[in-house]
Amino acid sequence: MDTNGRFGEAEEAAMRRALALAATDGVPLGPNPRVGCVLLGAAGDLLAEGYHRGAGTPHAEADALAQVDGRAPGATAVVTLEPCNHTGRTGPCARALLDAGVRRVVIAQRDTNPVATGGVDTLLAAGVEVESGLLVDEARALNQVWTFAVEHGRPFVTWKFATTLDGRSAAADGTSRWVSSLAARRDTHELRARCDTMLVGTNTVAVDNPLLTVRDAEDRPLPRQPLRVVMGERSLDPAHRVFGPEAETLHLHTRDPGAALTELFARDRQHVFLEGGPTLAAAFVRAGLVDEVVAYVAPMLLGAGRPAVGDLGIPTISKALHLDVTDVTVLEPAKPGDDTDVRITMRRA
Incomplete structure (x- = not known):
């Protein structure tokens, strides 16, 4: 008792x-x-x-x-x-x-x-x-x-990104495929499958043309696909892969993270997997709307190139955004010679 x-x-x-x-x-x-x-x-x-x-x-x-x-x-x-x-x-x-x-x-x-x-x-x-x-x-x-979604009136947001040891998501010439290893990419699909929404910005669609679906280890689409959401005011060519028949897609014509989450909550969406570029990620972080961070860190150095996140408006070290680490996992290489990436999961402190 x-x-x-x-x-x-x-x-x-x-x-x-x-x-x-x-x-x-x-x-x-x-x-x-x-x-x-x-x-x-x-x-x-x-x-x-x-x-x-x-x-x-x-x-x-x-x-x-x-x-x-x-x-x-x-x-x-x-x-x-x-x-x-x-x-x-x-x-x-x-x-x-x-x-x-x-x-x-x-x-x-x-x-x-x-x-x-x-x-x-x-x-x-x-x-x-x-x-x-x-x-x-x-x-x-x-x-x-x-529980979070009901109590806060908005979806829970997981921001996922892949980075080199020196915080780069792409090389100086713009190439980014692949910063993360095959094991990390497969692991990402498992995380995507736990969410009901995947969110990227219009620039990611225009530049990378992602399919943005959930696939298994053999690259086959899963029966259940999260909602694909593109956020931004830019008009996009409907020929982009994200608008294909593989899953439902919604284009939110806004740059406001809060407005986007309000719309998604009204559509019964509870868990957003944020996979946009550094600009969109920075907007969500600045707005205080990132609840969980999943970083795949590759054992490589670039020294220059696109940062993993844009300007957060933090002028000094004393104002740094601190996160609590909840898990650190070393991913086993999916094939011989592949990198051994590290997945770090964090929550807002």
């Missing part, structure tokens, strides 16, 4: 199981959170379990209740996120739990989404015992990006 005596051992075990269910591989990313539910009998025995499999599918509570024909009198529902209180593609989970006869609901994380919140109030008003906060840190970590 926890230090406050609010949760039993069976409930904590059930919550860990619910978190594991919510993290099941293959669940599509966004716009909905990952949620798991375990139903316990009066003696703490397992009645049913379920999880949400993506937008338009039954929510975790409904998935679990379906296994007991919608009836669980006297049961305890252990859920990783507050049951929703609204009717969307599916009905409100709070009402489903009431109709099933559940007497107690244990929640990890409260839902701050104004559209879905209110489930706890509905349950309490009907006389159901409700406790929240069990393994809340684990639940927030599971839905880190979704």
Whole structure:
């Protein structure tokens, strides 16, 4: 039992199981959170379990209740996120739990989404015992990006760039292919696949003509492709590869990072993978809109060339933007003779 005596051992075990269910591989990313539910009998025995499999599918509570024909009198529902209180593609989970006869609901994380919140109030008003906060840190970590987007009203932004040891993203003659190794490029595709949006500037499209899709180790496109977003006021030739049929593409005619993120959030986008050049990256950093930085550092020196990021308006070392390193990984070369790049992941301090 926890230090406050609010949760039993069976409930904590059930919550860990619910978190594991919510993290099941293959669940599509966004716009909905990952949620798991375990139903316990009066003696703490397992009645049913379920999880949400993506937008338009039954929510975790409904998935679990379906296994007991919608009836669980006297049961305890252990859920990783507050049951929703609204009717969307599916009905409100709070009402489903009431109709099933559940007497107690244990929640990890409260839902701050104004559209879905209110489930706890509905349950309490009907006389159901409700406790929240069990393994809340684990639940927030599971839905880190979704939680950030809901609480901040904008997508979480990961800025990825590749650089030489001396901070160059391209040589003096403009050549940049390839600053990063094959292993780094494959690793980048894995990171892209975890996001719902990839964002570049119009200059990157005009100069590099990227396809901007997610591909596997054999360079084959994955079934699910993030939204490709081009940001900038410049008109672009529709023949550029980014406008091809491989994935959906959106051109945001703005130079304002805040306006771009507002538009993307309105489109249910929660995680932006920023892959633009130094000018676009600098604009997002100056605006305070970069939440995570992923840098691939190649063991090479150029001595001159395009910097990895543009002017940040930082005049002195005391004003430097400090980042917290959360991970350092040395990437194994993908082929003999390839560089051994280092991936450094950082968060704003």
